[in-house]
Amino acid sequence: MRVATVQPFTVPADLAANITEHARLLRSADADLCVFPELSLTGLEFEALAADPGLWLTPDDPRLEPLREACRASAVHAVIGLPLVEDGHRHIGSLVLGPGGETVATYAKRNLHDSEDELFEPGTRQVIVEVGGRRLGLAICLDAANPDHARELAEAGAEVYVLSALFSEGQEDRLLDQVGVAAGYGMWVVLSQYSGKTGGMAAFGGSGVWKPGGAAEVRLDGEVSEWAYATIAS
Numbered sequence: 001m002r003v004a005t006v007q008p009f010t011v012p013a014d015l016a017a018n019i020t021e022h023a024r025l026l027r028s029a030d031a032d033l034c035v036f037p038e039l040s041l042t043g044l045e046f047e048a049l050a051a052d053p054g055l056w057l058t059p060d061d062p063r064l065e066p067l068r069e070a071c072r073a074s075a076v077h078a079v080i081g082l083p084l085v086e087d088g089h090r091h092i093g094s095l096v097l098g099p100g101g102e103t104v105a106t107y108a109k110r111n112l113h114d115s116e117d118e119l120f121e122p123g124t125r126q127v128i129v130e131v132g133g134r135r136l137g138l139a140i141c142l143d144a145a146n147p148d149h150a151r152e153l154a155e156a157g158a159e160v161y162v163l164s165a166l167f168s169e170g171q172e173d174r175l176l177d178q179v180g181v182a183a184g185y186g187m188w189v190v191l192s193q194y195s196g197k198t199g200g201m202a203a204f205g206g207s208g209v210w211k212p213g214g215a216a217e218v219r220l221d222g223e224v225s226e227w228a229y230a231t232i233a234s
Contacts, residue, residue: 049083141166144163
């Protein structure tokens with residue numbers, strides 16, 4: 001399975017512009033799986049999300065059609081970060097699209113920061129999807145700070161820990177520590193995080209892929225809209 005992690009340029013709270021850019025990136029991808037950061041379709045723009053209901057998305061929202069078309073064009077799976085409305089609940093979510101443009105799964109972040117509690121509800125379930133014969137466990141940012149999250153996925157048979165996140169400047173050690181926990185359970189780790197600013201926070205890039213045990217297979221620097229590719233052997 002060939003995986004790609006991306007550090008996109010996210011226009012703050014501009015859903016249309018970000019969908020267009022995500023679709024462009026997906027059409028150019030040479031991978032079986034592409035992973036985007038936490039809330040990649042809006043950025044971590046909590047004030048805008050609180051003020052504008054139009055920024056929230058359901059899994060079947062017609063505005064997501066360009067992403068479905070891009071997945072079909074490239075025959076790729078995609079993990080996309082979005083403010084998710086599901087069953088009347090608001091979440092920090094990941095939407096997994098398949099190579100036919102279909103919705104494979106949704107995942108809602110289970111571990112929230114205090115600053116997120118008023119706007120979002122925590123998810124209640126772990127999610128594992130199969131891509132290219134490998135079992136992928138989904139995670140969003142603070143999930144990785146809870147060792148039980150990675151452990152539960154590993155015990156449920158996940159082989160790859162797919163982490164969409166924002167790590168701000170000064171959190172390099174935290175990033176490596178959290179990647180190391182999941183890798184320590186014998187999983188590959190695929191991390192997509194931001195470069196540049198979102199929600200008033202400056203990120204440093206560093207997205208990449210780590211082998212079981214914690215050795216880096218590939219890592220990006222701080223540039224935006226850049227791919228890191230790696231092959232996870234069957």
